[in-house]
Amino acid sequence: MSLRRLAASCLMALLLPLLSLPQAAAAAACTPDPATPKRQFRAMWVASVANIDWPSRSGLSAAAQQAEYRSWLDLAQRRNFNAVVVQIRPTADAFWPSGFEPWSQWLTGTQGGNPGYDPLAFMVAEAHARGLEFHAWFNPYRVANHDDASKLVATHPARQNPSWRFAYGGKLYYNPGIPAVRAFIQDAIMDAVSRYDVDGVHLDDYFYPYPVSGQAIPDSAAFSQYGGGFTNVGDWRRDNVNRLIQELGQRVRTAKPHATFGVSPFGIWRNAGSDPLGSQTSGLQSYDAIYADTRKWVKQGWIDYVTPQLYWHVGFAAADYSVLTAWWSEVVRGTAVQLYIGQAAYRAGASGQEAAWQRPEELSSHLTINRGHPEVLGDVYFSAKDVRDDRIGSITRLVADHYTKPALLPAHGSAAAPAAPSITAAVRGTGGVALSWQGSGGSYAVYRVGGSGPADACAFADARNLLKVTSATSFTDTTASASATYTYYVSALNRTHQESAPSAGKVVTGSGGPFSAVIDGPAAGSAWGTSAFSAQRHGADYRFASPQAVSDPAWFRATIPSAGDYRVEVWYPADPGYNSATPYIVATSTGNRTLTVDQRTGGGQWRLLGTFPLAAGTANVVGVSRWTSATGYVIADAVRITAAG
Known part of the structure; x- marks a missing residue:
């Protein structure tokens, strides 16, 4: 193929995307605007451990706690988010009156202290009143951020069952290898799931503890007792976590069929240097370090969504955001598991972070990369206070670039849609x-x-x-x-x-009609003829041209009074011998959009191309191109542009 023909072929592919269209629509194809996706999961993590986000400190009155929480929901609404992920079991404790574990110390300052109201019932109701989904976030194994069991309230299950726990790295953990522990953790979580109207059950990245140099996890006794069939302790540990994920997912789906079960793992499963199925990265491997086989959970369908914490910037050598986004997209492809990305709002503009995180556009660039991966259905930001603080305007920039409109949540399951209201x-x-x-x-x-x-x-x-x-x-x-x-x-x-x-x-109706202009006849080059042959024409005549791989559109010039959205309609005479894929080019404020129209049928009337953002001023707004592989004359007759409000 000659270079000229190759270039023509490539440009044709760009100009003529043939998209399917519902019968109720006009002949032109729908081209969704990537800047305003219809469905997207948009959430922030609201962390309660150590009073990171909410409550801002322990011991606040119930009224003060509730006012603070409402302010987080107000923030979510202002930023066009549609969900919150709230930590309600941070350290083997509870933000609801649990029959399994004590009240959380992060509420009153004292573990077991009653806050005087039911925080979980309050939080769910307030979120739903604002149209926000509420995902209940549980930390499965962490018992305390210290290693002194005597500091736990006397009734704490980890204190009453010393064999269930171990100390490691200055903290206390439940031992994932003990079947009774696994059952208890599930029961404690399901107490909240079964009693409250939560929309999702969310686990974070803490499974086996992250490695501490020079220390070994003290679970040899449990391995000896429960590790039958395993010769490798790592495989046994992964199996312990696998069992928790698989069993808990089944229980959530049984108790709340509408609720989703998701996990937010560390962003690297394995490096390709260790496993050909891994990513082109060189960081800590969650499969090996914390015994989380997250890829398996996706492939087996044990979870409904996965939110890998991709807390690295674009171009970071050890773990490039763009590389990992592509890898996780491939992992979920062909499964029913939805992919949301965990975003490091806490890094944007923070002191001590790399230069990339001092760029206001870094987070926004992540979402632009996401657009190239249709598997990515949303993002979750860590954490709420960083979304609020908006250092260097990073969140404002992100919202302006990607969240100017609200979005529906991604659908899941196979339930029938309701009747139209x-x-x-x-x-x-x-x-x-x-x-x-x-x-x-x-x-x-x-x-x-x-x-x-x-x-x-x-x-x-x-x-x-x-x-x-x-x-x-x-x-x-x-x-x-x-x-x-x-x-x-x-x-x-x-x-x-x-x-x-x-x-x-x-x-x-309004006090004045919307702007509307009809442009009858375009400006066109010498290759375009003029005809009055068809009685379906608009006005006295129309222009026509034979298809050819050249760039000389017939342009309709218009004066747009103000920037905004406008309906663009076209009029053409139809004939069985005319072109079946005539390219119409709309010069929008965000770049040219090309749509194809079958001019063999549907002539003699206004046909809607769609609604598009147009810039103010006088310019070529709509063009008819003859660069098409279909045969038959292309026709340029009339265009109507109407303000969409």
């Missing part, structure tokens, strides 16, 4: 447009489309028109312009986030 009222007032609806969903998504025309399927392909996800059956759109006309839609979501079809649209 119906909007019962849409009233414009001084405070905005007040909506109310009826439906059978557990939550609802509210969409706003500019103008009064029917919305095409592309209007719901991403989150560009999504206003709110709420558990309520009413919502006030305070961002509505008084002069604009809008059409509102509501869809219903079940507990596992399957979405119904949108409701019938409800039009709310």
Whole structure:
């Protein structure tokens, strides 16, 4: 193949992505905007151990604790997050009235001290009232951040059962190799899962303790007693953790079919130098160091999601963020396990961190890399106080680049979607447009489309028109312009986030109609002819050209009054001999978007290409290209551009 033909072939591949389209949509394909994904898990870890995040210190009054927690949820909402992961069992203790373990010392300052209310019930209810998922975070084996068992409350199970625990590295741990311990840990966790309306069960990266130089884990007696069938203590330890993961996952799914079970492991499973299945890294290997065979958990489907802690910057030699993101994407590919990435918000702008972490755009660049891996369905940030502190504006930058719109949570399971709701009222007032609806969903998504025309399927392909996800059956759109006309839609979501079809649209008129302009006839080069042959034409004539691999689009020039979203419609006469894949180019504010239209049918009417962000000013906005591999004339007739609100 000649270089010229090779270049033409490559450009054709870029210009003509042939995407499938629902029948209800126009002939052009939907192209979701990667900056406004429709579904994405967005959360922050709220750590309670050592009062890292919440409560900010032990001994606060119940009212003060509750006010602090509400402020974390307010922060999550401001940043367009849709979930929180809250640590409720940090050191073999409880943030709820447990029949298995004592009240956590991080609440009152005294282990076993009653805080005077039920924190877990409060936290779940407050999160759900804001449309946020609540994932209950448990540390499985850690008993205390010291190694003095006499400091534990007298009724603590680890004190009453000395054989269950060991000291290592200055801390106390439950021994994962003892079957009674494994059963007890599961029972303690399931007490919360069965009694509270949690959306997820989340384990962190602490399994066997991280290695301490010069110290050996004191579990030889347990290995002698329970290690039958294993000649290697490492394999036995991994089997102990495997059993916990597999058994706990089964119990969670049985007790709460809608809840997900996830793990947030250390970011490196094994290095390729040790295992050909490993990543091109050279860091600590969780498989060998803490006996966590996380890859197996994914491949066996024992967990519903995995959130590897990829706390390294792009280009870090030992563990490059981009390398590990690609590796974990490959691991989950072909499984039902969802992949979220653990992000190191605590490193951004912090003193003593590498130069890369002093760049405000470092975290944002991670999410840009994620876009290249469709397996990555979201991110979780450690931790809440670092999201709040927003050092060097890293979180503000990330939100501006990636979280400008809310997002639905990723769906899981196979439950049927609920029926479409119906909007019962849409009233414009001084405070905005007040909506109310009826439906059978557990939550609802509210969409706003500019103008009064029917919305095409592309209007719901991403989150560009999504206003709110709420558990309520009413919502006030305070961002509505008084002069604009809008059409509102509501869809219903079940507990596992399957979405119904949108409701019938409800039009709310404004004091002035939206901007709308018709451009009848483009500017085109000499290769484009002029014809009035078809009675389906718009106006007096239209332009036509034969397909050829050259870049000379016929451009429709328009004056856009202000930057914003605009509906772009096209008019062309149709003929069986015209082109089946005519490329239309829309010059959006974020780059050119190319969509193809079959001009053999559907002519003599306005056909919607979609809604696009356009920049203000006079410019070439829509072009018709003749660079197509299909045969037949390409037609450039008329374009209509209407403000979407």
